Amino acid sequence: MPLSLRPMTRSEISAFLATSRDGYVAVRVASGDDEPTAARAADETIAASLPEGQPAAGQLVFRLEDDGRPVGSLWIGPADSGQPESWWVWDITIDDEHRGQGYGKSAMLLAENEARAHGATVLGLNVFGTNTVVRHLYESLGYQIVAIRMSKTL
Numbered sequence: 001m002p003l004s005l006r007p008m009t010r011s012e013i014s015a016f017l018a019t020s021r022d023g024y025v026a027v028r029v030a031s032g033d034d035e036p037t038a039a040r041a042a043d044e045t046i047a048a049s050l051p052e053g054q055p056a057a058g059q060l061v062f063r064l065e066d067d068g069r070p071v072g073s074l075w076i077g078p079a080d081s082g083q084p085e086s087w088w089v090w091d092i093t094i095d096d097e098h099r100g101q102g103y104g105k106s107a108m109l110l111a112e113n114e115a116r117a118h119g120a121t122v123l124g125l126n127v128f129g130t131n132t133v134v135r136h137l138y139e140s141l142g143y144q145i146v147a148i149r150m151s152k153t154l
Contacts, residue, residue, distance in 0.1 A: 003106040005062040005074065005114065013061055014053055016073055017046060020091045031128050032151050049077060049090065058084075060114060064094070064107050071098040076111050079124060087120035104137050 008016060021042045028038035049059045059077035063070050072094040079088035089111055094103045115123045125143070127135045 002066075003071070003103060003110060004065050005110055006065050008061045008063055008073070010054065012063060013050070013055070016061065016075075017050060017053060020073075020075070020093070021046060023093070024091070027128050027131075031130065032153065045090070058118070059090075060118075064103065064110075066098075066103070071095055071103050072107060074107055074111055076115055076123075078120075085119060085121040087115040087118070087123050089123065089125035092125075104134070105141065108138070108141055 024042045025035065025038040028041065029035055033041075049056055050061070055061055055077070059075070062074045064072040064074055073091065074089070074093075075091040076087055076089050078084055079086045089108075092104070092107055092111070094107065112123055124146075125138065127138060129135075129148075
């Protein structure tokens, strides 16, 4: 059975948010942000898009499943309320034990279809420079670099 999307339950979203936030903060810190800045960015995004731990209008949070077996998660939604046709992959995760099996590519194709079904004409995402494996996946799917932020530790 191919990969499918299932909307997360309220309790799944709570667990997802904790894990997603911690992972986002960790990768921002590893990329050069101090922890308070990274935590503030994560908290602001979550508060705006998932107030009180539940998706705001247009925000979609899914479990990725293969034959009913959870293999990851996906959070997509409008990038900006002023541009409803521009959507964003806020978070996508393939569980460690399922990586390298093609689920990432399948999940991105499902994300594209879901965004398109909700009127999106553009789907964007952020990938940190150190994540070369995922960056190559996105490039293989036709995603193009639109900005590069660079820094040097002094």
